[in-house]
Amino acid sequence: MRTRLVTGVAASLVVLTAPVASAQAEPLTIVHSERVPLGNGTLTASFTDWPVKAGRSLDFTFEPDGGIEGRTGTVRAITPSGEPKALGIVGLDGEADMELQRHPLARHAWGLDVVALPEEGPWRFEFTVHGAGGVTTGTLPVPVGPAPGPPMAVSWLVGMAPWAVAALLLARGWLRARRRAVLTWNG
CATH class of the missing domain: 2.60.40.1930 (Macroglobulin (MG2) domain)
Structure with a gap:
């Protein structure tokens, strides 16, 4: 319960302070x-x-x-x-x-x-x-x-890898919860 409260307060602070931080324009630096x-x-x-x-x-x-x-x-x-x-x-x-x-x-x-x-x-x-x-x-x-950094395909692959892992974990959790619900329902 306490971790949920702390998480909620932290998320609220991020949301409320983001517009203030982004509103401050940095001076233009000509090189x-x-x-x-x-x-x-x-x-x-x-x-x-x-x-x-x-x-x-x-x-x-x-x-x-x-x-x-x-x-x-x-x-x-x-x-x-x-x-x-x-x-x-x-x-x-x-x-x-x-x-x-x-x-x-x-x-x-x-x-x-x-x-x-x-x-x-x-x-x-x-x-x-x-x-x-x-x-x-x-x-x-x-x-x-040339564009800096690795090729675009590599950048996308690296950037999307955490989301693929998250999707797999969510699917696994959903299947486990569904299996438990079916077993409980059947008695």
Whole structure:
């Protein structure tokens, strides 16, 4: 009885404190920046992880000279095979041409928050920026290395092994309980 009470209190604390812990945003740590020619100026593209690895989440920020105030822009991600790709970012429409929004942690710049480029190879980001001086374009090559860690199948196998053991133990317990119930019922 006491262990159930302790377990219940511990579970309640985890549930009640989880939103508070997750609500505290960490500052964005930029580790690499690239300058992209953009009309008569430049656009600074910054990354929270470098070199970029396939399937690994990171943040991007994009800031044209003079800032983003009074400007709008789009970015198109081009895969190593040359096809435009919607990156499936929460809050964006899923189109290949994604409207640039303020980064949630770096409000002075546009950005993509927690994005993973799924394929290894040479990616390209094509920018179009609309401002008082007209429309400017620029292209940023992004080399993406192999995904870190073991192959996906091995990761899934290792990750699912405890669940398979749990399923076997549950099935065994269910069969034992069923057998006892049948024996008790028969007298």
